[in-house]
Amino acid sequence: xxxxxxxxxxxxxxxxxFADVVIQGFKMPESVAQDKDGNxxxxxxxxxxxxxxxxxxxxxxxxxxTTIVDDLYDPKGLVLFDNKIYVADRDVVVEVDIxxxxxxxxxxxxxxxxxxxxxxxxxxDDKGNLYVSDSGDFKSTGQIFIIKTSGEIETIFEDExxxxxxxxxxxxxxxxxxxxxxAGEFFEVDLNKKSFKKIAEGFNGxxxxxxxxDTFFLSSWLEGKLYKLIAGxxxxxxxxxxxxADISLSQDNKKVYIPDMKxxxxxxxxxx
Ligand SMILES: [Ca+2]
Ligand SMILES: [Ca+2]
Numbered sequence: 329x330x331x332x333x334x335x336x337x338x339x340x341x342x343x344x345x346f347a348d349v350v351i352q353g354f355k356m357p358e359s360v361a362q363d364k365d366g367n368x369x370x371x372x373x374x375x376x377x378x379x380x381x382x383x384x385x386x387x388x389x390x391x392x393x394t395t396i397v398d399d400l401y402d403p404k405g406l407v408l409f410d411n412k413i414y415v416a417d418r419d420v421v422v423e424v425d426i427x428x429x430x431x432x433x434x435x436x437x438x439x440x441x442x443x444x445x446x447x448x449x450x451x452x453d454d455k456g457n458l459y460v461s462d463s464g465d466f467k468s469t470g471q472i473f474i475i476k477t478s479g480e481i482e483t484i485f486e487d488e489x490x491x492x493x494x495x496x497x498x499x500x501x502x503x504x505x506x507x508x509x510x511a512g513e514f515f516e517v518d519l520n521k522k523s524f525k526k527i528a529e530g531f532n533g534x535x536x537x538x539x540x541x542d543t544f545f546l547s548s549w550l551e552g553k554l555y556k557l558i559a560g561x562x563x564x565x566x567x568x569x570x571x572x573a574d575i576s577l578s579q580d581n582k583k584v585y586i587p588d589m590k591x592x593x594x595x596x597x598x599x600x
């Protein structure tokens with residue numbers, strides 16, 4: 329796998345027109361993020377509902393793979409902040425110290441105002457407050473929490489009409505929090521007004537969100553698809569995945585990383 333990645337990297341450098349780079353060998357990869365130095369971190373669930381086989385794997389710039397921690401349950405969404413990784417792991421948020429390769433519970437189940445069932449995606453603001461989605465029963469019991477730097481955890485707004493059923497993908501952009509619902513709808517939450525509106529729909533089994541300027545990339549886990557969304561209009565750009573999970577952008581905004589949970593791969597797609 330390591331050699332394959334290096335070969336692909338070399339071919340990438342030598343060619344301006346290239347196919348997607350696919351890195352193989354992950355066990356149920358769910359989420360991905362790149363740090364400022366170019367290292368890529370992937371969460372791997374391992375076997376579902378099996379504890380202590382969940383991992384965070386680092387891919388460095390040379391293509392070497394290193395296990396950062398391997399004692400997690402079913403890790404999903406991850407985000408980087410201040411040299412640490414925050415990862416949604418079932419009903420807790422775990423803090424991973426990259427340097428020391430250790431993990432510790434950062435937000436425990438009982439700290440949440442309502443017990444989370446299926447914590448899924450996570451994002452962070454510039455102060456270190458974490459936003460985390462709970463997909464609940466994947467039908468109608470989802471919630472979105474903020475974990476403040478003080479340790480206090482709150483639901484971010486009351487969705488009395490239950491319009492957001494099973495929030496999965498989250499993306500923070502200024503005062504907006506974008507939410508991709510497993511039920512297929514895409515929402516923008518105004519964090520100041522604590523109100524939200526629907527931007528688009530039709531992403532059944534929606535999972536990850538990435539954003540470059542006014543262009544969104546949205547994945548459907550159920551349909552194995554990647555969409556581009558501009559001004560509310562969706563365009564299918566790839567339907568070859570088995571289960572396109574929680575996508576993210578490269579630091580230079582030129583590539584989208586797509587973990588395929590069923591295929592066990594990470595695809596690097598040039599979107600420049
Ligand atoms: Ca597991
Ligand atoms: Ca997800």
